Amino acid sequence: MFSEKLLKLADESEKKLSEIFAEIDKTAFFNTQKVMSIFRENRLSDRHFNSTCGYGYNDDGRDLCDKMFAEAFGAEAGFARSQIISGTHALAIALYGILRPNDTMLSVSGKPYDTLDNVIGLGESGNNGEGSLIEYGVKYEEISLIDGKFLDYEAVRKYLERDKTVKVVFVQRSKGYGDRRTLTVNEIDKLFELVREFDGVYLVVDNCYGEFTEEREPKGDLLVGSLIKNAGGGIAETGGYIVGTKRAVELASYRLTVPGIGLEAGASMGATKPMIKGLFFAPHITAQAVKTAHFAAAMFESLGFECYPPSLERRSDIIQTIRLHNAENVLKFCAGIQKGSPVDSFVTPEGWEMPGYNDSVVMAAGAFTQGSSIELSADAPLREPYLVYLQGGLTYESGKLGILTAVSEMLG
Numbered sequence: 155m156f157s158e159k160l161l162k163l164a165d166e167s168e169k170k171l172s173e174i175f176a177e178i179d180k181t182a183f184f185n186t187q188k189v190m191s192i193f194r195e196n197r198l199s200d201r202h203f204n205s206t207c208g209y210g211y212n213d214d215g216r217d218l219c220d221k222m223f224a225e226a227f228g229a230e231a232g233f234a235r236s237q238i239i240s241g242t243h244a245l246a247i248a249l250y251g252i253l254r255p256n257d258t259m260l261s262v263s264g265k266p267y268d269t270l271d272n273v274i275g276l277g278e279s280g281n282n283g284e285g286s287l288i289e290y291g292v293k294y295e296e297i298s299l300i301d302g303k304f305l306d307y308e309a310v311r312k313y314l315e316r317d318k319t320v321k322v323v324f325v326q327r328s329k330g331y332g333d334r335r336t337l338t339v340n341e342i343d344k345l346f347e348l349v350r351e352f353d354g355v356y357l358v359v360d361n362c363y364g365e366f367t368e369e370r371e372p373k374g375d376l377l378v379g380s381l382i383k384n385a386g387g388g389i390a391e392t393g394g395y396i397v398g399t400k401r402a403v404e405l406a407s408y409r410l411t412v413p414g415i416g417l418e419a420g421a422s423m424g425a426t427k428p429m430i431k432g433l434f435f436a437p438h439i440t441a442q443a444v445k446t447a448h449f450a451a452a453m454f455e456s457l458g459f460e461c462y463p464p465s466l467e468r469r470s471d472i473i474q475t476i477r478l479h480n481a482e483n484v485l486k487f488c489a490g491i492q493k494g495s496p497v498d499s500f501v502t503p504e505g506w507e508m509p510g511y512n513d514s515v516v517m518a519a520g521a522f523t524q525g526s527s528i529e530l531s532a533d534a535p536l537r538e539p540y541l542v543y544l545q546g547g548l549t550y551e552s553g554k555l556g557i558l559t560a561v562s563e564m565l566g
């Protein structure tokens with residue numbers, strides 16, 4: 155199916171990566187151990203998988219699922235719920251939960267992920283700012299990363315000393331669709347230490363795509379993510395999580411449901427087992443995706459394309475950026491990823507105006523779960539400098555297959 159030359163290139167790439175692959179396996183083992191001891195200490199049992207309906211009061215399984223997600227992230231409290239429709243929804247719950255009129259949200263990793271534009275009220279598309287934080291009287295300010303790479307701790311400190319209206323410091327761990335560096339757990343921990351010096355200021359971390367790539371998760375008042383990315387292990391078919399300090403989680407819980415009810419209701423409708431099973435798989439599946447990312451970088455570097463991060467650099471998220479120079483390459487690359495997917499392998503992706511995104515975006519995804527990006531997928535806004543963002547791969551083997559198909563497609 156693939157040319158001799160391509161298979162040889164694949165072998166060489168894997169040889170180059172052997173040490174890194176061994177380190178990734180170690181991280182996966184460490185994180186699996188962590189999750190398994192949480193299951194054991196909490197005496198996870200068959201009865202926790204029971205489905206509840208209606209209000210869902212006294213749902214032990216749901217409550218335990220909440221608790222175990224919090225523990226897996228090293229947090230005091232938290233919840234993982236199927237009622238959260240996406241990562242953006244989870245982030246909105248966190249932000250609306252904490253911010254009040256006249257408070258300031260200070261983003262310290264530059265502009266947040268595209269889908270938050272309409273939540274904050276920055277977007278020209280979509281809702282014209284209706285229902286946004288800004289419409290509610292929240293102010294929004296931004297500090298850029300230094301050279302697109304590092305948190306500007308000094309600027310954050312100065313800002314917090316000067317402006318006492320800041321209630322939320324917001325940081326995005328992964329580069330997302332940005333042309334920037336992904337932040338490490340240590341860097342975010344250092345930011346949390348700084349933020350904690352200021353009374354009444356909360357650190358909200360967009361943890362999407364970062365989960366289980368390192369042995370610990372960052373510290374923050376709230377860590378937020380989607381269950382159809384790393385944290386759901388390819389098993390959870392919908393949902394999101396919010397974990398963090400007790401106080402911040404309580405505030406967020408009033409936005410998940412309503413004030414006065416918080417986490418005490420919400421029928422599980424059979425979703426508890428896939429969420430817990432997803433947590434079980436998450437360390438392993440994340441490792442598969444990280445290996446796939448390294449492999450893609452090694453392959454495309456050999457072909458002369460610039461990859462970010464470079465193939466031999468360790469990661470704090472699962473996203474691989476490849477600079478493809480023009481729209482034709484992007485479309486061919488995405489066609490290849492699509493062709494190498496288990497579902498919908500016969501379709502050819504095209505650019506479209508996706509709700510919540512401002513530019514035309516091409517997406518390649520042949521996933522079992524719609525939109526799941528822990529499954530092999532590629533996203534590329536059709537704009538300069540034609541970067542394609544590749545992520546996922548439920549198994550390294552299928553991830554590798556997808557990359558090889560993309561390379562074949564591009565080289566013709």
Ligand SMILES: *Cc1c(COP(=O)(O)O)cnc(C)c1O
Binds near residue numbers: 240243267328331363
């Ligand atoms: C995926 C992602 C989100 C949320 O996106 P959804 O598609 O709503 O789940 C937010 N921030 C980052 C960095 C992401 O990668």
